[in-house]
Amino acid sequence: MTPAIKNTALFALVFGLILATGFLQSWNVALGILNMGLISAIMALGVNMQWGYAGLFNVGVMGFVALGGLGVVITSMAPVGEAWAAGGLRVIVALLTGAGTIAAAILAWKRLKRHRGLAVTAILVVGFFVYRWLFDPAVAAIEAVNPAREGYLGGLGLPVLLGWVVGGLLAAGAAWIVGKVALGLRSDYLAIATLGIAEIIIAVLKNEDWLSRGVKNVIGIPRPVPYEIDLQNDPGFVERAQAWGLDPVTFSSIAVKLAYAGLFVVVLLALVWLAELALNSPWGRMMRAIRDNEIAAEAMGKDVTLRHLQIFIIGSAVCGLAGAMMTTLDGQLTPGSYQPLRFTFLIWVMVIVGGSGNNWGAVLGGFLVWFLWVEVEPLGRLLMELVTAPMPEGFWLKDHLLESAAHMRLLTMGVILLLVLRFSPRGLIPER
Amino acid sequence: MDLLNAIVALLNFVIIPATAYGAQLALGALGVTMIYGILRFSNFAHGDTMAFGTMVTVLMTWALQGWGVSIAPLPTALLALPVGIVVTAALLLGTDRVVYRFYRARKAKPVVLVIVSMGVMFIMNGLVRFIIGPDDQRFADGARFVINAREFKQWSGLDEGLALRTSQAITIVTAVIVVALLFWFLMRTRTGKSMRAFSDNEDLALLSGINPDRVVTITWMIVAALATVAGVLYGLDKSFKPFTYFQLLLPIFASAIVGGLGSPVGAIAGGFLIAFSEVTVTYAFKKVAGYLLPEALEPEGLLQLLSTDYKFAVSFAILIIVLLVRPTGLFRGKAV
Structure with a gap:
């Protein structure tokens, strides 16, 4: 089996899983997974640029994602x-x-x-x-x-799509500051520095109410796509829904999600295209040369620290862009909801599982791991119900196990990461 | 009199809490630094190891309380501590056998081990939440205070009260004992010396017949003890919540790096440096200034440099300054 067929099969498998969710659960859930999968894929692309191209160990993804969200707020909210x-x-x-x-x-x-x-x-x-x-x-x-x-x-009252650019730029600015200080030191130090800056960014968003309303959240962020309620009141839309034999309320929410998916697909494909161009250009080869042997690259006259700074800023800007897209999709900025396990370490699982150094691998990892993250919870509950079925009703262990099923996803992610690292350390779609 | 009041206020709100917190950080940082020195990677799962050890201790404490066992006025958790250490050591040794040993045998790059420790972190985090849940748990019992603020006021006749909580006193005493034991072990015993030799120069240590498996096993056991003790002391002093322990990773790593990764003395110094700066910068000095300055100069504001929500920024700033000025840390660690 050639790599091309294998990779297509892998992507087909992931989209098959999402389709199956649509048929078995609901199309709303399936499209929800697809949309967040697209955003996760972009985040994974950003981390992959830093880690896969240049070997930079950034564990502050959460901070850059949150800054992207702030970018949307300060651009699109009414002043x-x-x-x-x-x-x-x-x-x-x-x-x-x-x-x-x-x-x-x-x-x-x-x-x-x-x-x-x-x-x-x-x-x-x-x-x-x-x-x-x-x-x-x-x-x-x-x-x-x-x-x-x-x-x-408030914000500047500009179109929300402009906020995506601003979000990326904010993240790039923060990355410039962190990179200036911590790049050029050893990799563990960059890790701790990024971990710290992410916590500080979240603390700022939570506490600087004048900027982001803090834990009171900014809600009602303008949308780049129509509102469900407007679609439901549009006679033409209702007619079409009925012509297809669909309930207009369900159809309107599906249509909105599809519109978002369309926007996100455009961004993702553009980014992958650019990333592939960059990776296969002399610049990309230089980056990989620096990653594989810094000393040799330096001897060839390459400015390692400058190049590291460059890729660190670009990768963080991509994470910021993804964060801005996520805040737009949610329609709100909730600083209290940013957790490092979900927004930093999960992205890392995506990159490692998908294949570090390969853009398509990162994209695949983003979809697959996000799918698992969402679906492990109901599956875990199902498993626990099976396990506890023979236990008597009201038995403490039964209640505890059923109650704790929600925490299965962290365990599962850890197991997946360790299994991939052990048996397929180059990921599902390895670097060429 | 005012001067005495100011000193007591400072002791009560800055020096005592910072010393207790510093001791907890130092114990955590010692674990990180030991792993770095001997196994040669930064262990991201350390915060969750602390959480796991504390969880076992909490469960054991509840069991002991249920059986009516008590060592009042000391908290029951001290009695449960050995159980926590043993179970955590078993978990860490099991993890090493199943996960880390494979990479060690292949001489994998340190950054690979760091990513592996991320996977272990997920699993431990999930395990703790699965068993005890993500909520706050209180497990401190016994006498609450060694020195009570009201009694101190009556005894001394000062306006300012001085309180020393049992948990703070226990933290400081336990930390001193643990650190003394650790240094005695590392400096005086044959095994400790072989561990230091292994940390300094692996090849030379292997050449002189030191058994690397034994060194690694003992390291994990010591790390389990340090992590559990640090976690339980922190939990007694504040409260036990899995997510807080995960967040402790940052100040703990900052302490270890500031002191010099791989240097035990550095870890202790770093822990206290970070703790004292955090508490000093986030403490509102209005009260102290009120005693010291003449009334006309009395400040209007709280005299708080940073709100407590930004305490991470303090560890971060110190870390950055030290890295810029002295990249090997205060005590010349192994890291370059």
């Missing part, structure tokens, strides 16, 4: 005029002061010959207090504006 009047300008001046302080400290560290530790400390301390003096009252003023519904600055 809150009252909040801007209350303290918008002051917040921006405060943030610029903060950034200026850090820039001045870095400049001082680089330029000064003597007493630079003292000078940097002085700049940071003074800058911090000026920043807090500017920042705190402005935030209090903004958060006091109609806190039940607003209490934040």
Whole structure:
């Protein structure tokens, strides 16, 4: 069997699984899996660029995904005029002061010959207090504006699709900062640094209510596709649904999901196309050469740290884009729902299972692992019902096992990851 | 008088909590650093190992409480601790046999082992949630305070109370004992010396007839003990919630790296450095300043540098500074 046939068969298998879900469970669930599968595939592509092309160990995917979501909010939500009047300008001046302080400290560290530790400390301390003096009252003023519904600055009121670009750019900016600091150190350190920055980004989103409403969540983000209710009120749509013998309510939600799927497919295919072009270009060969032997590549005159920074930013921007798409699909930003196991380590499982270094592998892994993540829960419950069937009703172990079935998915993901690493370490679709 | 009040307030809200937290971090970081030094990879499953050990101890504590066994005023969990250590050691040795040994035999790259430890992390995390659930569990019993704030006020006549919780006292005492035992073992016993030799130069150690399997087995057993003790102490001091333990991974790794990966002394220093900075930066100094400064200068704000929600940022910032200024860590670890 040639690799091409094998790969097609693998993709056919995954889409067969999703189709089977449609026939056996419901088309809503199947399309839900497809849409999140598409987004997961893009996240996996981003991680694959960093890990598969360049061997960079990024375990802060969650942070970049969340920043993508923030990008959608600050682009597409309507601006809150009252909040801007209350303290918008002051917040921006405060943030610029903060950034200026850090820039001045870095400049001082680089330029000064003597007493630079003292000078940097002085700049940071003074800058911090000026920043807090500017920042705190402005935030209090903004958060006091109609806190039940607003209490934040809102966005720019631009089209939501533009938010996807902004989300990618925000993630790229954060990646630039992390990369500047942590790249060039050993790989474990990059891992811990990205783990840290992800936690900090989530903490910012949870606590800076003026920016993202924190744990009060931003809801009602504008959609790039029509609303179900509008479709149901559209006589032409209802007529068509009835002509096909479908219930208009069900059909409207399926139509909306299909519209999202169409958008996501376009983005995914464009990204895969670009990624394949890049991978097979001289640039891609250089990246793999650096990954396989850094010292040799350096001896050939390649700037390893710069190239690492480049790919780190690109990969993180792709993760940010996926995060923005996810927030658009959900229609809300819920900072409390970002968990590292789900948004960082699960993506890693996707990349490893699919095949690191191969873009199609990452895409396949994204679909397959997401399918399993969703479907393991009902399957686990089924399994537990089978296991506990002989036990008497009301027996404590029976209740406990049935109750805990939801946690089966973490276990399953770990087992899958270990099995793939052990028996097929190059993944389902290995690097060519 | 004001000065005394200020000192007591500082002791009560900064020094005592930070010391207890630092001891817990140091024990966690010691486990990470041991694995790094001898097995040569960063173990991402360490937070969940701590959670697993604590879970076994919690279950045992509940069983003991059910049987009416008690060592009041000390918490029953101390009695259950050995069981937790033994079960965790069995789990880690089993994991090593089933998972890690294969990669060790093939001399896999460290980063592969890190990814493998991610898989182990998923499984342990799932196991803990499966058995005890994702919720908060309290298992501390016995006397709550060694020094009670109200009694201290009456005794000393100060405005400021000083409280020392039993869990904090136990944490500090246990940590001292465990660290002393560990260093005695590493420095004085034959096995400990062979472990240090193995960590310093694997080839040379093998050449001089040290049995690598024995070294690895003993390392996992020590790591199980350290992780369980750290987890139980943290759980007694705060509370047991699986997700919190997973999040402890960051400050623990920061401690180990700041101290120098692979260096036990460094892990302890790093733990205290991270803990003290976290608590100091997130503590509102209004009260202390109120005692020390004349009334006219009394501050209006809370004098809190960062809200407690950003405590991760503190470990992160220290980590970055140390990495930039001294990449091998304070105590010259093995990492380059």
